[in-house]
Amino acid sequence: MWRRVTSLSPVISTSKPASLDQAASGFKIWRSSFSTETPTLVKDGTTSFKERNPFITFVLGGPGSGKGTQCQKIVETFGFKHLSAGELLRREIDSNSEHWSQMLNTIKEGRIVPSEVTVRLIQQEMESSDSNKFLIDGFPRTEENRIAFEQLIGLEPNVVLFFDCPEEEMVKRVLNRNQGRVDDNIDTVKKRLKVFEILNLPVIDYYSKRGKLRKINAVGTEDEIFEKVRPIFSACDSVKLKRYLKTSRHLRPWKILPILYVSQSISVCQ
Numbered sequence: 001m002w003r004r005v006t007s008l009s010p011v012i013s014t015s016k017p018a019s020l021d022q023a024a025s026g027f028k029i030w031r032s033s034f035s036t037e038t039p040t041l042v043k044d045g046t047t048s049f050k051e052r053n054p055f056i057t058f059v060l061g062g063p064g065s066g067k068g069t070q071c072q073k074i075v076e077t078f079g080f081k082h083l084s085a086g087e088l089l090r091r092e093i094d095s096n097s098e099h100w101s102q103m104l105n106t107i108k109e110g111r112i113v114p115s116e117v118t119v120r121l122i123q124q125e126m127e128s129s130d131s132n133k134f135l136i137d138g139f140p141r142t143e144e145n146r147i148a149f150e151q152l153i154g155l156e157p158n159v160v161l162f163f164d165c166p167e168e169e170m171v172k173r174v175l176n177r178n179q180g181r182v183d184d185n186i187d188t189v190k191k192r193l194k195v196f197e198i199l200n201l202p203v204i205d206y207y208s209k210r211g212k213l214r215k216i217n218a219v220g221t222e223d224e225i226f227e228k229v230r231p232i233f234s235a236c237d238s239v240k241l242k243r244y245l246k247t248s249r250h251l252r253p254w255k256i257l258p259i260l261y262v263s264q265s266i267s268v269c270q
């Protein structure tokens, strides 16, 4: 049984000019429906999602930079729950949910769906998941996305991956993808690249300044790129382990030493 708890919080705002926001989403009506209250779902008799202290990774990069491909490998190797924001939106469109046609048009135009919609979808998936380690792929795409996540969910990412790829390579990969996506065409890709540059790069810069960004050169084979990703998560495991060691009485040092050793190679991922 879920009950809704609300608390007051400031209105979500961004430092971007309003015209840019509008160009990115095209959903003035949805945007204006943002509440000044922050609802939090709390399961009766159990802890809230926030209290589960989940490990959150945001996965960023331009269109076709390889976010989804690398997330799959991270899932296979480190057992994270993968949530692709774009995939969640496509699923909503396929299920003819409310606003499906607006969402479809937004995606066709390479623009950004209002944050409240996307954050709610991510929140539902996280809260209903058994996992406590999440890869949130393709999110946050804008400062508004980022602030909405912080305000509605009340959490920040532990790590932010950024797959840095030249535009020419991204365009080539998207046009060869062949998965029937409505936005995999040259016109939409050009728009998505523009949106990435104007709206997503400031988010990347934000996390870089806070020391959370792990920038990965996304040129090379899928396996070569994953070898740059791997140490980041080995290190994340070790951070959790260190925390565990502080609180646990059941120490088994011989079991964690190899992982701590691997973690020494963190930080330079270029």
Ligand SMILES: Nc1ncnc2c1ncn2[C@@H]1O[C@H](COP(=O)(O)OP(=O)(O)OP(=O)(O)O)[C@@H](O)[C@H]1O
Residues within 6 Å of the ligand: 061, 062, 063, 064, 065, 066, 067, 068, 069, 070, 086, 138, 173, 174, 176, 177, 178, 218, 219, 220, 221, 222, 225
């Ligand atoms: N290192 C790589 N070299 C060549 N092709 C790749 C590489 N990584 C991924 N690809 C291919 O490029 C295409 C785009 O990859 P992927 O779907 O992972 O990108 P993405 O960042 O998730 O893109 P989007 O933001 O559009 O969802 C896919 O067809 C994938 O198989």
Ligand SMILES: Nc1ccn([C@@H]2O[C@H](COP(=O)(O)O)[C@@H](O)[C@H]2O)c(=O)n1
Residues within 6 Å of the ligand: 063, 084, 085, 086, 087, 089, 106, 107, 108, 110, 111, 112, 113, 114, 118, 137, 138, 139, 140, 141, 145, 183, 192
């Ligand atoms: N935070 C997000 C993520 C995605 N979208 C829309 O979906 C499109 C596809 O996203 P992918 O991550 O699968 O490339 C994207 O171009 C946006 O139109 C969004 O609005 N907000």
Ligand SMILES: [Mg+2]
Residues within 6 Å of the ligand: 067, 068, 084, 086, 138
């Ligand atoms: Mg993807």
